[in-house]
Amino acid sequence: MPKVDLESIAQLNRTGYPAPFNEAVAGRFQRRLSPATGLTDFGVSHVVLKPGAWSSQRHWHNGEDEFLVMLEGEAVLVEDDGPTVLRPGDIAVWPKGSTNGHHLRNESEADCAFIVVGGGVNTGGGYNDIDMLFSPEGTYTHKDGTPYPAKRL
Amino acid sequence: MPKVDLESIAQLNRTGYPAPFNEAVAGRFQRRLSPATGLTDFGVSHVVLKPGAWSSQRHWHNGEDEFLVMLEGEAVLVEDDGPTVLRPGDIAVWPKGSTNGHHLRNESEADCAFIVVGGGVNTGGGYNDIDMLFSPEGTYTHKDGTPYPAKRL
Numbered sequence: 001m002p003k004v005d006l007e008s009i010a011q012l013n014r015t016g017y018p019a020p021f022n023e024a025v026a027g028r029f030q031r032r033l034s035p036a037t038g039l040t041d042f043g044v045s046h047v048v049l050k051p052g053a054w055s056s057q058r059h060w061h062n063g064e065d066e067f068l069v070m071l072e073g074e075a076v077l078v079e080d081d082g083p084t085v086l087r088p089g090d091i092a093v094w095p096k097g098s099t100n101g102h103h104l105r106n107e108s109e110a111d112c113a114f115i116v117v118g119g120g121v122n123t124g125g126g127y128n129d130i131d132m133l134f135s136p137e138g139t140y141t142h143k144d145g146t147p148y149p150a151k152r153l
Numbered sequence: 154m155p156k157v158d159l160e161s162i163a164q165l166n167r168t169g170y171p172a173p174f175n176e177a178v179a180g181r182f183q184r185r186l187s188p189a190t191g192l193t194d195f196g197v198s199h200v201v202l203k204p205g206a207w208s209s210q211r212h213w214h215n216g217e218d219e220f221l222v223m224l225e226g227e228a229v230l231v232e233d234d235g236p237t238v239l240r241p242g243d244i245a246v247w248p249k250g251s252t253n254g255h256h257l258r259n260e261s262e263a264d265c266a267f268i269v270v271g272g273g274v275n276t277g278g279g280y281n282d283i284d285m286l287f288s289p290e291g292t293y294t295h296k297d298g299t300p301y302p303a304k305r306l
Binding site for chain 2: 002003004006033037038039040041042044046064065067069071072077079081086088091092093095113115117118119120
């Protein structure tokens with residue numbers, strides 16, 4: 001297969017986050033390359049963040065490694081230890097099981113774009129800065145287990 | 154974990170290819186980010202090709218998906234169907250099991266750099282343009298099964 005025609009892959013702007021947690025990702029546009037391009041061993045997404053958008057709520061995965069490489073523009077990676085600016089070619093990794101959550105914020109005036117890869121087994125995870133967990137079944141709950149009326153997409 | 158300090162990861166220039174197949178990759182410099190950065194669910198390498206270098210002999214994997222994104226410079230992707238130029242931001246994928254082999258050749262006058270991700274199970278594979286296969290055990294053989302005196306690295 002020659003190079004992937006990104007334009008041929010649907011660019012999705014949806015989220016399953018319950019309100020008001022959905023607002024921060026309103027300017028996030030994702031193309032899911034797995035399984036669209038035939039990949040099944042890991043997930044790959046091409047993500048564009050409009051100015052002001054976040055990649056997600058700050059989160060961790062219990063059972064899935066994540067890898068990110070910046071392609072265009074600039075974003076701020078936020079973790080427990082604070083912010084780190086990421087520019088094209090910069091790489092970040094988040095081995096599964098660490099609850100030092102992460103997300104990217106586009107605090108610049110231009111779009112930014114990155115690739116994110118995920119692998120492993122979805123055994124749930126959580127969000128550091130809000131009262132929410134996600135389950136392997138694709139549901140969202142409060143940290144006391146009470147469900148949100150929302151489904152992970 | 155904040156962004157990965159690429160300079161802290163050993164840049165390897167070795168290959169297990171038997172002569173003369175090793176010559177084409179003499180200008181390939183790889184940093185293996187898995188497991189150096191704690192990732193175990195998939196493999197990630199940052200690869201630099203000097204002018205004239207190839208990423209590998211043209212090959213396929215029986216049981217492992219591969220994903221590539223160009224970061225810097227320009228390379229020529231060669232597959233059964235011919236060449237495709239890859240530039241920064243371009244993406245290519247090779248789902249496991251297809252024997253339409255691939256490799257990148259740096260035919261430019263400058264270094265190029267890319268990220269490659271591999272996942273799945275090593276069940277061997279082969280090389281399209283030379284008389285060689287690789288086994289799950291890390292050995293190289295001729296296509297008739299006769300071993301080469303070499304070990305995959």
